[in-house]
Amino acid sequence: MPIAFFDLDRTLISVNSGQLWVAFERREGRIRIGQAARAALWIFGYHLGFSRMEPILEEAIATLAGEEEEVLRERSLRFYRSEVERTFRPGALPAVQQHREQGHSLALLTSSSIYLSEAVGESLGIPHLCCNQFQVQDGRFTGQPQRPLCFGAGKVVHAERLALQLGEKLEESWFYTDSYSDMPVLERVRHPVVVNPDPALAREARRRGWTRVDWGGSVK
Secondary structure, three states, X not given: OOEEEEOHXXXXXXOOHHHHHHHHHHHOOOOOHHHHHHHHHHHHHHHHOOOOHHHHHHHHHHOOOOOEHHHXXXXXXXXXXXXXXXXXXXXXXXXXXXXXXXXXXXXXXXXXXXXXXXXXXXXXXXOEEEEEOXXXXXXXXXXXXXXXXXXXXXXXXXXXXXHHHHOOOHHHOEEEEOOHHHHHHHOOOOEEEEEOOOHHHHHHHHHXXXXXXXXXXXXX
């Protein structure tokens, strides 16, 4: 049976969890206002197509150096429950359930951290998590990611690893996303589905005749 891969930010949920995380960390006093403004500017530029996501991810991971992994796992769960859980698009859960009823394997394919992904996966009953993970030594973060980053072409690597593990073919899979940055995966799967797409992906989907769906929910 094929795998149904789901992006998280602005696909399953109507928001960018990275933006919410920056605000959450700022409120709790873990990052300075200058750091928050820098991160917000990067993310804003990324959505407009003017900046790359990789430096944002790498700098965010570097700030974790020395922190205990279990502390971040607990904090991420609090963040999920207070900021993310209420932002699922109305059409997201029925789509996940439809694939479950068809017997498909379910997987997140997201640039979010393993800690947020764990919370989402448990909440939605999605057992497979393709996401960004961080190097840990003696229970503390080194400040380095596990590579490749789960973003852009790196998502293809993560998706292929899961397909191999499950004895399936990526080329027979489904993938739901809103972002043009996910083109490397969209071009590999048999069933690309664009969900409330950004302008660049909307244009590409029209050109290629890809399925487009509206799962509702206002973008923040």
